[in-house]
Amino acid sequence: MSTIPSLSENSPHILVLGMGGTIAGLAASPNENPLQYEAGQVEVDALLAHVRSAIPTGIALATRQLANINSRNLSESLLTRLGEEIRKELANPLVRGVVVTHGTDAIEETGIFLQLVCGRYAQDLGKRVILTGAMLPANAPQADGPSNLLDAIRWASTPVDNCPGGIYAVMDGRGCMAMDLSKRHTTALNAPIAASPSSSVGLINPSWLSGVKALEAAWQEDLPIPKGDEWPWVEILTSHSGARSETISHWLDTRVQGLVLAGSGMGGFHDEWLKPLAGAAKRGIALVRTSRTGAGLTLPNIPEKDLDGCLASGKLSAPRARIALQLALNAEKQAKLAGKSLTWQDFFARIAVLPEVG
Numbered sequence: 001m002s003t004i005p006s007l008s009e010n011s012p013h014i015l016v017l018g019m020g021g022t023i024a025g026l027a028a029s030p031n032e033n034p035l036q037y038e039a040g041q042v043e044v045d046a047l048l049a050h051v052r053s054a055i056p057t058g059i060a061l062a063t064r065q066l067a068n069i070n071s072r073n074l075s076e077s078l079l080t081r082l083g084e085e086i087r088k089e090l091a092n093p094l095v096r097g098v099v100v101t102h103g104t105d106a107i108e109e110t111g112i113f114l115q116l117v118c119g120r121y122a123q124d125l126g127k128r129v130i131l132t133g134a135m136l137p138a139n140a141p142q143a144d145g146p147s148n149l150l151d152a153i154r155w156a157s158t159p160v161d162n163c164p165g166g167i168y169a170v171m172d173g174r175g176c177m178a179m180d181l182s183k184r185h186t187t188a189l190n191a192p193i194a195a196s197p198s199s200s201v202g203l204i205n206p207s208w209l210s211g212v213k214a215l216e217a218a219w220q221e222d223l224p225i226p227k228g229d230e231w232p233w234v235e236i237l238t239s240h241s242g243a244r245s246e247t248i249s250h251w252l253d254t255r256v257q258g259l260v261l262a263g264s265g266m267g268g269f270h271d272e273w274l275k276p277l278a279g280a281a282k283r284g285i286a287l288v289r290t291s292r293t294g295a296g297l298t299l300p301n302i303p304e305k306d307l308d309g310c311l312a313s314g315k316l317s318a319p320r321a322r323i324a325l326q327l328a329l330n331a332e333k334q335a336k337l338a339g340k341s342l343t344w345q346d347f348f349a350r351i352a353v354l355p356e357v358g
């Protein structure tokens, strides 16, 4: 990890953590083809240098470059490092809040991860962690990164009576809970946030805010962060017309620990999967059912009664349900080591019942 020293680290400040992404990307021909670019090229210090003159006086900043990747290559060990870094920084009395610049492709996975491993901690400390990114590279004529970064820094520094501590995201002038992020468009400037319950960053919407408070009240205890090389192996499988039983049976003789089933409609899957899924459950493979539709709830025993032990994902999309299942499996393992008989279902159920915001 490269740590860029900053003048502000010895006084109260907002920490800006760089992870890479398009916000740090460069296009070879930005005027002709801004969408052909390489993500993760510019260091977070340089991103801040562009916006420094617009940062309101009184906000001191420090930076740290944790990675500079295209987030489609996000690894579990990097999530572990990010989670540990954020917990450590939140504990620092000089850190007022944290902004994370991140690629938008996998931002929803990082969003739910941070909510589940340090959402309660951030809330209890009254500090905000804000994820942001961009859809256009840093050298594109209409680059959206600078305004997103400024909005994120302002949001991270607003008083907690405006909006409680917790894990949020800011894009295209709007803010949402980071666990509600879902990138559902390839190029739109608001792609990661358009489908999420959100508020304008300028004027916080009271009904959104009351949804945030209800969700935060329901999230009582953070889950442990898995060690970098100890993340449970969980795959996402999508049901579709012509689905084959082999898509499931393939996994039965592997060391896979969980399967997230992205079903059609309300999360139902092809009948061809029924028999091999019963076999998977017998072998102790954790099963979670979600929907490939991209919006709405996946509820238990709807449209049919669930296989024994298979849980519905609630509001979680498939990528988010996968992270939640990995953390639940890890929490089960840690609980066993501590002599407690809690199962992954106990932990996952706490996540699947979290209310929708707004």
Ligand code: ASP
Binding pocket: 020, 021, 022, 023, 039, 069, 070, 071, 072, 102, 103, 104, 105, 106, 133, 134, 135
């Ligand atoms: N592929 C890029 C990434 O996720 C997209 C982005 O940053 O928006 O890093």
